[in-house]
Amino acid sequence: MLRNLDLTALRSFAAVADSGGVTRAAGFLNLTQSAVSMQIKRLEESLGVQLLNRAGRGVALTAAGEQMLGYARRLLQTNDEAVARLTGDAFEGEVTIGVPSDIVYPAIPKVLKRFHAEYPRIRVTLISSYTRRLKALFARGDCDLILTTENSIGPEGETLIELPLIWIGAPGGQAWRQRPLPLAFEYSSIFRSGVQEALDRAGIDWIMAVESDSTRSIEASVSADLAVDVLVEGAEPKYLERIQHGGALPDLARTQINLYTPAAAGSGVTALAADLIRQTYRALKA
Numbered sequence: 056m057l058r059n060l061d062l063t064a065l066r067s068f069a070a071v072a073d074s075g076g077v078t079r080a081a082g083f084l085n086l087t088q089s090a091v092s093m094q095i096k097r098l099e100e101s102l103g104v105q106l107l108n109r110a111g112r113g114v115a116l117t118a119a120g121e122q123m124l125g126y127a128r129r130l131l132q133t134n135d136e137a138v139a140r141l142t143g144d145a146f147e148g149e150v151t152i153g154v155p156s157d158i159v160y161p162a163i164p165k166v167l168k169r170f171h172a173e174y175p176r177i178r179v180t181l182i183s184s185y186t187r188r189l190k191a192l193f194a195r196g197d198c199d200l201i202l203t204t205e206n207s208i209g210p211e212g213e214t215l216i217e218l219p220l221i222w223i224g225a226p227g228g229q230a231w232r233q234r235p236l237p238l239a240f241e242y243s244s245i246f247r248s249g250v251q252e253a254l255d256r257a258g259i260d261w262i263m264a265v266e267s268d269s270t271r272s273i274e275a276s277v278s279a280d281l282a283v284d285v286l287v288e289g290a291e292p293k294y295l296e297r298i299q300h301g302g303a304l305p306d307l308a309r310t311q312i313n314l315y316t317p318a319a320a321g322s323g324v325t326a327l328a329a330d331l332i333r334q335t336y337r338a339l340k341a
Contacts, residue, residue, distance in 0.1 A: 062134055064098040065127040067091045068106060072124050073333060074213050076114055082211065082318040135327070136173070148324040149178040152332075153189040153201035156270040158290050158312060162335045170331055177324055183270075185243040193315055199325045200316045202332070204245055204287060212313045215336040218288045220246060220307035222298040225280035231298045237264035239273045239282035246285050249308055257305040287312070289339070312336070 070080035071091065081088045099106050106120035116124060154163055163181070170179060182192065186203040193201045208214055224231050236254065238261055240247045254261045264282040267273055277284045278294050287310060291297060298304065316329045 058101060060130065061094070061098060061101070062130065064094040066131055067094040068098055068120075069124065069127045069131060071095065071107065071114060072116055072120070079213065085318060132330075135330075147174075147176040149180065150199045150324045150328045151180040151182060151197070152328060153182040153184065153192055153198040155186055155189065155202065155204050156183045157286055158202060158204060159183060160290055160292065162332070162339060166328075166331050166335050169335075170328065173331075174324075174327060177327070179328070185241070186245050187243065190315070200314065200329055200332075203313045203315065204310045205313055206308070206310065208311060208313050209315075211318055212315045214311045214313050215333065216312050216340055217309050218312065219309045220250075220285050221288045221291070222283055222300060222304050222307070223277065223286050223291050223295045224283045224298045225278050226294070226296045228280035228283075228298075230277075230280050231283050231300055231304060235260035235262045236304075237262055237282035239265035239267075239276045239284045241270060241273055242266060242268050246307075246310070250285050253305045253307055259305070 067080065067084060067086070067090075070084050071077055074080045077088050077091050077095075081091045084091065095107065102119075102123070104119040104123075105117050106123055108115045108117050108120075152163075167179060167181070170177065182189070182198060184192075186205060189198060189201040189203060190209070192198040202215075203212070222231065230237055236259055238250070240250075240263065251261065265273060265276040267276075273284055274292060274295065276282055283298060284295075285307060286295075288297075314329060314332055316325060
């Protein structure tokens, strides 16, 4: 006899897998922890397999859980698309997304293109700013969801990917060879102090050659080979390039790209946008 999967339980399972824990998943789904745990337990019992390894402090997917997650995401996506298109409940409206300017590429254009193709009646407003301001806008409700670059994560956040910081300069540029090293940073750059400390530890003299509150001004200065900058790996624009310094510059820290969504955003326009962002970053990791 064929058995039917419970979509509500699948949604809880996917939320736990994406967020890394029952507590955080419960917040995203606006459910209690016990409700989420019970739904996953019923799903495991209906399948006769263990999906989560609960040993230790957190939860991890078993081999069966990893296999089930792919099916769960496809089933939920089909369900949500059918509901949205037939009822219009989640097929129109607007959503405001905040993204730091230095990680708009490469993910966000892909998100916006797919979002428009699948939900053309939803208006998307993109706010590009620095992490501290975006978190303030999110706290006030001026952004429905935000991406951040951070070394840690706060409430209502989930880490999508962790990437290294890299030195960037003009194509074929020589500014990175100069001493003191000329740096170009925005005033509000979250990476600025860490980079300076790394140079100090390496015994490399530096000067702040270019400062601005504009990302484009910094990029123009770096592309003119007046200074060097630091970006998240993969986010460098085509007119700049990663500096192959051969150890002449210190290795830099890694940073988390975090997604913040309201605890009650279990469905609707914000949830649709958040799911597309998650899918895009999962593809980047693949």
